Amino acid sequence: MIPHAGIIVLADSLLFYIIYFLSILFLIKKNNCLKKKISIHDLARELKISATTISFVLNGKATEKRISSEVETKILEYIQKVGYKPNLVAQSLRTGKSKIIAMLVESIDDSFFASIAKVIEVTAYKLGYKVFFASTENETEKAKQLIRLFRDRQVDGFIIAPPPGIEKEITALLEDNCPVILFDRHLPTITTTNVLIDNFDGAFSATNHLFENGFKKIAFVTLDSTQSQMQARLDGYQKAIKQAGTVSKILKLSYNLLHTEISEKIKEFLQKNKQLDAVLFATNYLALGGVDAINQLNLKVPENLAIIAFDDDLIFQLLSPSVTAVAQPVQEMSEEVIKQLMKSLAVEDQSAQQKETIILKTKLIVRKSAINFSSVKNLRTAG
Amino acid sequence: MIPHAGIIVLADSLLFYIIYFLSILFLIKKNNCLKKKISIHDLARELKISATTISFVLNGKATEKRISSEVETKILEYIQKVGYKPNLVAQSLRTGKSKIIAMLVESIDDSFFASIAKVIEVTAYKLGYKVFFASTENETEKAKQLIRLFRDRQVDGFIIAPPPGIEKEITALLEDNCPVILFDRHLPTITTTNVLIDNFDGAFSATNHLFENGFKKIAFVTLDSTQSQMQARLDGYQKAIKQAGTVSKILKLSYNLLHTEISEKIKEFLQKNKQLDAVLFATNYLALGGVDAINQLNLKVPENLAIIAFDDDLIFQLLSPSVTAVAQPVQEMSEEVIKQLMKSLAVEDQSAQQKETIILKTKLIVRKSAINFSSVKNLRTAG
DNA sequence: CTGAAAGCGCTTACAG
DNA sequence: CTGAAAGCGCTTACAG
Structure with a gap:
């Protein structure tokens, strides 16, 4: 039996290598995108330095672990040369x-x-x-x-x-x-x-800006939402309205309406409420829906209707007239x-x-959609 | 010595457990966001079924591996109950x-x-x-x-x-x-x-649309780029120009200019080339810069200058006049x-x-910025 | 039909 | 100052 032992071992290890080789091939085939990458153990083998030491150097613990500076530079240089990159997935699994x-x-x-x-x-x-x-x-x-x-x-x-x-x-x-x-x-x-x-102050200031520019019947178009930012904007609007002693007029739209649905609802709202001379929109996309509605109704801004948007956007600068907006920092x-x-x-x-x-704090960017037209207020009801 | 052996072992394993326990604590502390999660081996222990079998079931290989359906449902139900989720990082490390x-x-x-x-x-x-x-x-x-x-x-x-x-x-x-x-x-x-x-055809059709609407001096504002899509748009424009027997006029802007820089360059370009009665913009943001320039120059669209943009955008529908655009599918x-x-x-x-x-194929969305004004062409040079 | 064991590529407590 | 070994949580070829 003893004479055979060597052969068996040989056959065994040969088989092992064949299987190993096949499985490597299989892996390369199967794993798209998985570059045959160098592992930390490959480095260890090449450099004849343990993976532990290499890992320490890699993680900047060389001094803490008192790795000799020769070893450190040797490792660093080799890594540089072969372009080794640690496998982040393995790192993540290990460290959490x-x-x-x-x-x-x-x-x-x-x-x-x-x-x-x-x-x-x-x-x-x-x-x-x-x-x-x-x-x-x-x-x-x-x-x-x-x-x-x-x-x-x-x-x-x-x-x-x-x-x-x-x-x-x-x-x-x-x-x-x-x-x-x-x-x-x-x-x-x-x-x-x-x-x-400060959503409250943003809406409060915007509404007051409308009052200061001579507008009196100010509506607020917002979302049907109890979320904190929307609630605060509503509160800011209402505080300003109350302080001015006028009446509030609020349109609440549900979330996730399409642009055309928003503009349609706003159009109806504006048609039903011809007394309005200004609208504060609670978000940028509501304001865009509003602009569309206003265009469709052939209203002039700000002569027929002044508008201010919450959230600034490049578009507001480009529209004619440009749209005053509450900008977030x-x-x-x-x-x-x-x-x-x-x-x-x-x-x-x-x-x-x-x-x-x-x-x-927010910042009111004053443009042309809400400037003073006190001499020609609300032409719409007159016409 | 022998009597002590037991004690040593006991002390040893006690120490082991203390260290183990501390390291667990340490891990929980250290790993933010790492919920103490159930592993497949925890499941195996609870269910008294090997991790292998569980893994097969999890990966939908139950029938392939001929797992009995009782075992399968038992596993599935338990997983459902405890809300087990495999660790994707480990999965990824293993499978590549x-x-x-x-x-x-x-x-x-x-x-x-x-x-x-x-x-x-x-x-x-x-x-x-x-x-x-x-x-x-x-x-x-x-x-x-x-x-x-x-x-x-x-x-x-x-x-x-x-x-x-x-x-x-x-x-x-x-x-x-x-x-x-x-x-x-x-x-x-x-x-x-x-x-x-089909960038070539998109630009070609857009340019021809301008010709068909009576515009004759058509410029092309594009990027200084050799990239395939820009090259094809340029070629489409030039083909149409050549076919119409007129001359081309091209402004090439470098990448990564700010909006204000783009509009500034286009403004200069328009001022230097008063003969132009139309511009085709090679991208949506170039067109927006163009709109800004046109507003600043107080030009009327399309009476003084017709425009078409490549790439459609909600803004183009909202601007007045609305902007004709080459829409990508x-x-x-x-x-x-x-x-x-x-x-x-x-x-x-x-x-x-x-x-x-x-x-x-692209689709030309015809709006108001390039419609026929053949009776009142190029008022600008006249005025 | 089911399970023990190896290994993906790291990190780190421990030993020396 | 450096290294052997365990283990993170999976998957899968192999054995039975």
Whole structure:
């Protein structure tokens, strides 16, 4: 039996190599996109240095672990030469971190969310994070799904413009020690870190701007929503109306209407309420629907009807007449969001962390759609 | 010594458990966002069924592997009950697949790219894929970085609107067996699967539409770019001009100008070329810059100057007068892109796969900015 | 029909 | 100052 042992071993190892070789081939075939990459153990073999030491050097722990500087430079140079990149998936599995931040906005199409997303992406990237975006369409169910999806992908934290009804999910994230920053609107019943604007003051100032320019019958076109930002805009409008001693006139439209549906509803509203001489729109896309309605009714702005939009947009500058708008401080908001998120990311225990609410001021960009026409007020009812 | 052995073992294992317990605590502390999740082995322990069998059931291989249906339903019910979700990172590390598609567009801000991104996201999601977006700003270096970044994250495939100069990177992807679909523009020197529109015909028809409406001195405002889509639009314009026997007048602007810079350059161009009675803009944002310039010059559209834009946009419908545009078939393009990508994803060897180029037709949306004013041509030079 | 075991590529506590 | 080994949570070829 002994003489055979060698042969058996040989046959065995030959078989092993054949299988190994086949499986390599199979893997290359099967794994699209998976470059035959160098692993840390390949480096270890080549350099005759353990993977441990290489890993320490890679993670900047060379001095902490007192790796000799010769070894360090040797490793660094070799890595440079062969272009080694650690496998982030393996890293993520091991550490439980992904260096990915999830950002849920209402709609990435919307110019406000698109511009804030852009600033956040750039800033986060500089800090070593990648941001993944998704649109909730302000739907509770879609937001829940997305939170689940991103958690499954092991994101490190969330930036969320929350739709209504996801208090439970946000609380669950925080309890599981997952950093969350809310922006644009918050959820009053739960304690979170929020980056908001002064919606009340924005709407209040805009309405007063209309009064100051001689307009008196001011309507407010908004969404049928109890969300904090919409509620505050409504309150700001109503405060100004009350203070002026006039009557409010409010149109509430449901979410997720198409552009043509919005303009149709606004058209009907304007036709039924010919006394109106000005309208404040609670969002940029409502204002765009309004512009369409106004065009269709052949009304002149601001002679027949003055308008102001909440959220600025390039379009408002291009329309004739250009549209006065309440601008949100996009740059400032984005920076504050990132700042707060980085703070949370650095903290071990989310529940212990102090929750802050930052409120930034809006700025009224005065253009031509709401300037003083006191001498020729409301030609429409006259005509 | 022997009497002590038991004690040592006990002390040893006690220590072990203390350390184990502490490290668990430490892990929970350290790993933000990492829910203490159930693993497949936890399930195996509870159910007294091997992880292998559970994995087979989970991956729909129950019948293939001839798992008894009792075992299958038992597993399925338990999973349902405890809400088990496999760890996608581990799955990805093991299989080399991520079910993630990377999509590189010029700018996610741009309405054309935003709308195509949206359709693709929804469609891909239904097919079990998540799409991650990023903007190249048409910069070669940024695109290279993004490709690297996404490969590090182990994406399964790419959808790319390529900036110039990344032929090498695209080729490398294909060689590494990574599915790539180009759209909007292609790279003529390499063989890839492309989903394009008929840019030549779009520009040709638009120019002819201007001729048919009585305009004669037609300029073309485009980007200083050799990219395929821009080249084809230029060629289409020139063909129409030549066929009509008139002279061409072209303004080439560099990429990445700000809106105000674009409108400034166009303003200068229009002032220097008062003979012009129409302009075809090669992109939607060039047209918006043009609208701004035209407003500043107090020109009337189309009486003084007719305009047509390439790429439709909601804004064009809202401007007064509304702007005629060459619309790209967004829905159709998106579907075609996904279809081609899924085809590539199913193929083992990318180099062996037949590369197709799909060319879709554009549609001219006739609005008011280029309608017939043959009786009152070019008032500007007259006035 | 079902399970034990290897391994994807990392990181890190521990030992020396 | 450096390395062997375990383990993150999966999947799958192989054995029975």
